[in-house]
Amino acid sequence: MLDQISSPTLLLNEQICRNNLKKMADKAKRNGMKLVPHFKTAQSQQIGEWAKEYGIREITVSSIKMAEYFCGQGWDNIHIAFPFNPRETKKINDLAKDQSLSVQLINVAVTEKLAMELENPLGFFIEIDAGYGRTGVAVTDFELIEGIMRMAIKTDKLKFKGFYIHAGHSYYEKDIEKLYDETRAALNMLKNKYRSEYPELVTRTGDTPGCSVIEDFGDIDEMGPGNFVFYDLMQVNLGSCKREDIAVALAVPVVDIHLGRKEILVHGGGVHLAKDVLTEPDGSKNFGEVVFLNENGWEIPSERSFLKSISQEHGLIKASDELLAKVKVGDLLGILPIHSCMTADCMGAYLSLNGQIVDHVEGH
Amino acid sequence: MLDQISSPTLLLNEQICRNNLKKMADKAKRNGMKLVPHFKTAQSQQIGEWAKEYGIREITVSSIKMAEYFCGQGWDNIHIAFPFNPRETKKINDLAKDQSLSVQLINVAVTEKLAMELENPLGFFIEIDAGYGRTGVAVTDFELIEGIMRMAIKTDKLKFKGFYIHAGHSYYEKDIEKLYDETRAALNMLKNKYRSEYPELVTRTGDTPGCSVIEDFGDIDEMGPGNFVFYDLMQVNLGSCKREDIAVALAVPVVDIHLGRKEILVHGGGVHLAKDVLTEPDGSKNFGEVVFLNENGWEIPSERSFLKSISQEHGLIKASDELLAKVKVGDLLGILPIHSCMTADCMGAYLSLNGQIVDHVEGH
Structure with missing residues (x-):
């Protein structure tokens, strides 16, 4: 070779990659969670097929272009973990014809555009910023959260799925346990606050350091780490692998x-x-x-x-x-x-x- | 649009790109130098066609893959400004059938491999490290320089073209004038030392900050800057544009x-x-x-x-x-x-x- x-x-070592997939799938199962791996790392249909062998039925991606690449491969849902870009409304309409998709919403303006122009059903998570400061709605900004929810129900096409936190500060913060106390508490609070209205809502967290290191995910329903399929020296440095x-x-x-x-x-x-x-x-x-x-x-x-x-x-x-x-x-x-x-x-x-x-x- | x-x-602004090409071509002409722009920046056949309109007949690239992309486009020569990778000897034999090419040599081991296995004519520069410390033969290491020359003449396929300095420390050093004093002196010394033996040898320098800022290139024959076709904020910061x-x-x-x-x-x-x-x-x-x-x-x-x-x-x-x-x-x-x-x-x-x-x- x-x-x-x-x-x-x-070079890709399939055996190591499969071990990483299996280990995370086992951990999710142990915690009663659904694993929805983030394919921004592998970006590969072949590796997607390997993932299916470990019971994975849904994936996450970071752009519509990437979602398009995985459409028609038999995924139950493809989640685009990026604040929806309103210039891509036509593309999402095209893709959502034949593939179950979800996106992330963090403001009313984009929600309104989707409410007016969506032609096919589309799920959405509200992304919560639990202090990382990159993107998302502040965890206590109920006015904005409810503003998005109210705008979304103006159409029967938008379906609220739940709350998503990318605890990306686990890449900088040494105390991941403490960070996860906050993530768990934030998602738990939001779930309790809104589940009478949305009984099916789920909570999801998504960073590789957290998903690798943490054992107690509380009542978080889903995890969406990406990097773990390959890992790397940054993750070694963080203690993830x-x-x-x-x-x-x-x-x-x-x-x-x-x-x-x-x-x-x-x-x-x-x-x-x-x-x-x-x-x-x-x-x-x-x-x-x-x-x-x-x-x-x-x-x-x-x-x-x-x-x-x-x-x-x-x-x-x-x-x-x-x-x-x-x-x-x-x-x-x-x-x-x-x-x-x-x-x-x-x-x-x-x-x-x-x-x-x-x-x-x-x-x- | x-x-x-x-x-x-x-987005690419053709007019700005053409202005940059014209300005550097004029500067080369003013100094009696040949401009052999480095296409590792643009990596584009179309932009190559624009370059030809300003009298450019030869280009530089940084890999064989990139050379392959420009083969058959009418270039008088394509120079691969990278220490030749001996694992690509078969590829260079294939490409050199129909396209005049040159490479850089910095050690005897690779020169020997080429001397034994080359099937078609290939030019080479000896790359000189004038203190940048990334790659190249130390400017006073005449033993190594002559070792490469002696090995090269064992075949009639390898043609020594001259000495190449990438004064890459112009990206770190604030005093580019002082740096160019050294570059000019080094290339001048080498030319004088070896031109009785190689009357056609030329000297070439290649960094965008130097080629943008310096007015006096002494008796350097050729310049091979790359970034100047587009420039960027790093170059603004360095004072190149x-x-x-x-x-x-x-x-x-x-x-x-x-x-x-x-x-x-x-x-x-x-x-x-x-x-x-x-x-x-x-x-x-x-x-x-x-x-x-x-x-x-x-x-x-x-x-x-x-x-x-x-x-x-x-x-x-x-x-x-x-x-x-x-x-x-x-x-x-x-x-x-x-x-x-x-x-x-x-x-x-x-x-x-x-x-x-x-x-x-x-x-x-």
């Missing part, structure tokens, strides 16, 4: 070795990995870590080596003595990504360990 | 407005813009700046507004009062990119101001 690779190629759980590695050709500086130059840069970065304890930057590739996948070296800098196509590895002793020009190395969602999006396809291309949404 | 846009779309010279802007739909926080949420994130970032004087991050779109292109507001944070698909604008007074949900805003090469690579296509799709290399 490695012989067929001449340029940067994203181990390096061994990372399911993708970028194979990069070695083009030069500088023994004096202990540096290795590879073909693999920002257009392949994206530019997400971690900071090492000594302040140096880490754009991805080296693994040794073999025909069965990859092996994590005992001494760490990492990409200390990248430009558009170049990557410069700060190399351990172990790596320098092994490597020669023309070899392939593997790079575990910092942020696998972005790396997969840059690469636009995967190569499985048995040499098969695995699909990914193309373009944006 | 704006009516047809419903999701993030990269003005905001008005930026030829691309990402059109993004407004999905929510938070008057209290003076924030605007748009559909436009890391998968569209890439994650290159500038730091504002107050320490906040800037992932791109807002312009007002109109049917003739865009207008730079008198008060700055910028993307203070982005995630995979979300962008959060810190908005001026001027912007807040004008904007409503469902509008389109333009975002000038921090690093246009990366944004164009993420988007994979352009929309011209008259509504035509302009091509870009797909995938990696």
Whole structure:
């Protein structure tokens, strides 16, 4: 399989990916929750088929374009976890003809446009901002919540499904348990407040660090993590997983070795990995870590080596003595990504360990 | 033209792009230099055709895949400005059948592989590291330079063209004049040292900040800047250009407005813009700046507004009062990119101001 690779190629270890899917599906089941994984990470119909084997019937995506890619694949529902963009009303009308879809609403203006122009049934969640500050209705802004609800009932096409929180500050906050106390409390309060009016409403949370680490989800009904299908070094850093759980590695050709500086130059840069970065304890930057590739996948070296800098196509590895002793020009190395969602999006396809291309949404 | 846009779309202002091409072509001519623009930025056959109108006959690219995209388009030569990756020897043999190509060599191992396996003529530059430390032979490492030369003459297929310096530290160094003193001196020294043996050797330099700012290139023969065709905010910051010279802007739909926080949420994130970032004087991050779109292109507001944070698909604008007074949900805003090469690579296509799709290399 490695012989067929001449340029940067994203390797996918199916077994690790399936383990990650199974583990999260088991956890959801254990907690009586529905798992609706976020496919902004994998963006793959093939990986969708694997997910179905673990009882997954619905998925989440982050754009209409991505929803379109998964339409007609037998999903019970596709949830577009993004504040609905009113310029795409025509597209949602087209897609919703043949596929059960839901969106997120956070203001009255967009709800009104949908209420007036929707031609087919469409579910919606109200997205709640539980303090992350990126998007969503403030958890105590009942006026806005009820404004959206009142506007939605002007049409029989919009169906309120419940409340969604993306606790995205779990990526910054070290105390995920404390954060989940707030998430649980917020969703519980909203459910109690509105369930007499909407007896079928559900609550959903969606971040990988939380879904990986937390054991007690209280009465939250659904989870929608995305990154867990592959994981990455950012998640290792957050404590969501181990390096061994990372399911993708970028194979990069070695083009030069500088023994004096202990540096290795590879073909693999920002257009392949994206530019997400971690900071090492000594302040140096880490754009991805080296693994040794073999025909069965990859092996994590005992001494760490990492990409200390990248430009558009170049990557410069700060190399351990172990790596320098092994490597020669023309070899392939593997790079575990910092942020696998972005790396997969840059690469636009995967190569499985048995040499098969695995699909990914193309373009944006 | 704006009516047809419903999701993030990269707008290209042909007139600004042509002005940038013309200005650099004029500057090269004024200095008696050959301009060999680096198409890792535009990655477009159409923009290649525009370049030809300004007398450009050769281009630079950063990978074999990109070279392949431009083969058969009538270029006198395509230079692959990347240390040659020996795993791609078969590909270079295939491409070099019908297209004049050149590569960069920085070590003996790869030169030896080419000397043994090349089937068609191939030019090469020796890339010199003038202190940037990313890649290249140290300027005084004559042993390595001559090692490469000696290995290359073992075949009649490899033709030494000269020395190439990418003075990439012009992106970090404020004193570009001083830097160019070193670049000029290094290339001049190498030319004098080897031109009795290689009378046709040329010297080439390649960074946009240097090529934009410097007026005296000494006896450097060729220039290969890339970013100048579009420019971007990083280049504005470096003093290479003005905001008005930026030829691309990402059109993004407004999905929510938070008057209290003076924030605007748009559909436009890391998968569209890439994650290159500038730091504002107050320490906040800037992932791109807002312009007002109109049917003739865009207008730079008198008060700055910028993307203070982005995630995979979300962008959060810190908005001026001027912007807040004008904007409503469902509008389109333009975002000038921090690093246009990366944004164009993420988007994979352009929309011209008259509504035509302009091509870009797909995938990696």
